[in-house]
Amino acid sequence: MSVPVSRRAGVPARHAEPAAPGDISDAVRMRAFRQAINEALHEAMARDDRTFIMGEGVDDPKLIFGSTAGLKERFGPERVFDIPLSENGMTGVIIGAALAGMRPIMTHQRIDFTLYAMDQIANHAAKRCYASGGRQSVPITIRALVGCGWGQGPQHSQSLQSVFAHIPGLKVVMPSSAYDAKGLLISSIEDNNPVIFIEHRRLYEIEDDVPDGHYKVPLGRGVVKCEGKDVTVVAVSLMVFESIRARQALAEAGIDAEIVDPRTIKPLDVNLILESVRKTGRLVIVDTAWKTCGFSAEIAALAAEECFGALKAPIRRVTLPDVPTPTTSALEKIYYPGALDIARAACDVMGLGGKVPPAVEASIAGMTTPTAPQFFGPF
Amino acid sequence: MKTSAAKLAASRAARPPADPGRSSDLPGPKLLEIYRTMVRLRKFEERCYQVYLQRKIGGFCHIYSGQEAVAVGMISLLGPQDYVITAYRDHGQALARGLSVKACMAELYGKATGCSRGKGGSMHFFDTSVRFMGGHGIVGAHVPLACGIGWAIKHQDQKGVCLCFFGDGAMNQGAVHEALNLASLYKLPVVFVCENNGYAMGTAVARGAAEENIYLRANSYKMPTCRVDGNNLFEVMDVTGGLIRRAREEFQPSFVEAVTYRFRGHSMSDPGSYRTREEVDAHKARDPIAQVAQHILKQKHAASGDLDEIDAEESASVEESVKFAEESPPPSPDALYEDIYA
Numbered sequence A: 001m002s003v004p005v006s007r008r009a010g011v012p013a014r015h016a017e018p019a020a021p022g023d024i025s026d027a028v029r030m031r032a033f034r035q036a037i038n039e040a041l042h043e044a045m046a047r048d049d050r051t052f053i054m055g056e057g058v059d060d061p062k063l064i065f066g067s068t069a070g071l072k073e074r075f076g077p078e079r080v081f082d083i084p085l086s087e088n089g090m091t092g093v094i095i096g097a098a099l100a101g102m103r104p105i106m107t108h109q110r111i112d113f114t115l116y117a118m119d120q121i122a123n124h125a126a127k128r129c130y131a132s133g134g135r136q137s138v139p140i141t142i143r144a145l146v147g148c149g150w151g152q153g154p155q156h157s158q159s160l161q162s163v164f165a166h167i168p169g170l171k172v173v174m175p176s177s178a179y180d181a182k183g184l185l186i187s188s189i190e191d192n193n194p195v196i197f198i199e200h201r202r203l204y205e206i207e208d209d210v211p212d213g214h215y216k217v218p219l220g221r222g223v224v225k226c227e228g229k230d231v232t233v234v235a236v237s238l239m240v241f242e243s244i245r246a247r248q249a250l251a252e253a254g255i256d257a258e259i260v261d262p263r264t265i266k267p268l269d270v271n272l273i274l275e276s277v278r279k280t281g282r283l284v285i286v287d288t289a290w291k292t293c294g295f296s297a298e299i300a301a302l303a304a305e306e307c308f309g310a311l312k313a314p315i316r317r318v319t320l321p322d323v324p325t326p327t328t329s330a331l332e333k334i335y336y337p338g339a340l341d342i343a344r345a346a347c348d349v350m351g352l353g354g355k356v357p358p359a360v361e362a363s364i365a366g367m368t369t370p371t372a373p374q375f376f377g378p379f
Numbered sequence B: 001m002k003t004s005a006a007k008l009a010a011s012r013a014a015r016p017p018a019d020p021g022r023s024s025d026l027p028g029p030k031l032l033e034i035y036r037t038m039v040r041l042r043k044f045e046e047r048c049y050q051v052y053l054q055r056k057i058g059g060f061c062h063i064y065s066g067q068e069a070v071a072v073g074m075i076s077l078l079g080p081q082d083y084v085i086t087a088y089r090d091h092g093q094a095l096a097r098g099l100s101v102k103a104c105m106a107e108l109y110g111k112a113t114g115c116s117r118g119k120g121g122s123m124h125f126f127d128t129s130v131r132f133m134g135g136h137g138i139v140g141a142h143v144p145l146a147c148g149i150g151w152a153i154k155h156q157d158q159k160g161v162c163l164c165f166f167g168d169g170a171m172n173q174g175a176v177h178e179a180l181n182l183a184s185l186y187k188l189p190v191v192f193v194c195e196n197n198g199y200a201m202g203t204a205v206a207r208g209a210a211e212e213n214i215y216l217r218a219n220s221y222k223m224p225t226c227r228v229d230g231n232n233l234f235e236v237m238d239v240t241g242g243l244i245r246r247a248r249e250e251f252q253p254s255f256v257e258a259v260t261y262r263f264r265g266h267s268m269s270d271p272g273s274y275r276t277r278e279e280v281d282a283h284k285a286r287d288p289i290a291q292v293a294q295h296i297l298k299q300k301h302a303a304s305g306d307l308d309e310i311d312a313e314e315s316a317s318v319e320e321s322v323k324f325a326e327e328s329p330p331p332s333p334d335a336l337y338e339d340i341y342a
């Protein structure tokens, strides 16, 4: 398949919507994921004064790991504010505000806290448009961070995309790069539906070429991050990063992996995924979450239903084991899958019996840059 | 708009009558034991702080220093039949309830010898043998569990009480208010303890609560509610003693707002820049441990040399716990797949 030309050599192109002329310059502009989120908030809030953002810590000195910097100064305390520990009630408040014409953005420092608000999200926000025969809509964006590593333990590190994606009426977005994060967050805020926007904490410091100004990455459109012919690796969020590392290492064994990043879990870019699987005939799915009834199961089912005949090998999934997150680093280390696990799965579907050739293993072991800088907080 | 904790603590509003007998008249040995426990908490927390900075432990770590009179004073009134449940700032309650210093330190080190076998970490200490029902990471969510524990106590004739600790921030969760209503409706033996340390992370009480007099918010649930100076051990004990008795004997739930202050940031990664140096210093001048020490010396229950000895012994025991934790084995890889189901 043809891939649009990248703005920068070596960086895979993205299926961005064309920007307004003059909006995007050609100069490379490296920004961290955290800054990209921040820029998206600035852009969206400057364009539409019906938007406002709130959440615990939105204006405290840490500014949600830097992502809400400068918002209060620019838009004032009526549009940018801290809230009490009232996730459930406040979610109801933003749904009401959205029904009456506003476009609220709520931020959670951990996605685990959204569970308090699950009634409002699932029973109200998700159902309103349908139940009103399309006469009402709930344009809210709920930003939620996934914690990972550093001993965050069972109640601060869950990756709940599949829980939300199961519920009709919600959109679920999960960017893997700073570029996508900015374009997708702007799209989410401008969308007329409830969007759960999931940000992986380990991506926060990773930089990408991020255009200045307003641009959108459409919801429901994935991207081929790296082309390949032997095996399709469908990965989301931080796992895209790990998959790219695995791909580099697999090249040592002559295996050419194609990395597909759906970018939105729902709606899903079904055609992009199927097109790739039909081309390579092999599928590995990599998720940041658990295995059972999760995103990886959905993609596997999709391939089995829609292109079974094209498959040359059984599908493999790389996910968290189906256990809560252990706090101790001794277990955390083996809990999270990484590039080596992805390479192993790829070798398996390539018929190498799950054995990773020494050259591949050595290549991964030799990769000095960690997937994301280790962080030691905050909280 | 900030109300000084000292001023808050001094307000004597809605205090229920205390039982006769004052905790300040406790016999010397009992008082010294309580003092020792307070010192243990402080030494433990300050050592945690150090090993954390040395990167020997990581992850969440919410230090309890400054609030010792609340946990130690109240928990010292419990018997083995009673229960304790709390939030993520749980080291103090755990130690006050008698968990071993070693098991707590090893938990922070993520070792197999920890009180949750390394799987829970700082926010999730548990020990069923002393009915310490643990630390919880979701703010306010454990408060309804306290009602359930109260339910079991009542309907199994256990003649006990559940002490439920939570923060000022938690008071804004709907779950907490549902729990208060349920406890009163069903007459459950629970004493709800809101530790008002002035802040929920960086959010001062008045920024999150329309009525910043927290105990007043509990008033509408038809149960005794009051505010105490949480830095004053004797006041804490005198008031709570009566409430615990009523819970055990009459299944009467109650609510105490204990006004206190955390000496450190919200967690290890919080520089606490939302508080001024003067504010912190003013509260450190009301150190709950120093207040008890003064009382002990004044009553001549012990000489200052004796208190120094207690300090040294508790330091040594914490030091031993660090050694124990460092030398303990991590959980085996198999443990990852264990304990998912009972």
Ligand SMILES: Cc1ncc(C[n+]2csc(CCOP(=O)(O)OP(=O)(O)O)c2C)c(N)n1
Binding pocket: A056, A085, A087, A109, A113, A116, B089, B137, B138, B139, B166, B167, B168, B169, B170, B171, B197, B199, B200, B201, B266
């Ligand atoms: C439901 C939920 N929302 C947000 C958080 C993040 N958080 C952790 S502690 C905390 C502040 C709680 O303050 P308070 O109840 O006063 O307890 P303190 O830390 O002062 O002991 C917040 C916002 C959380 N753990 N759970």
Ligand SMILES: [Mg+2]
Binding pocket: B167, B168, B169, B195, B196, B197, B198, B199, B200, B201
């Ligand atoms: Mg507090």
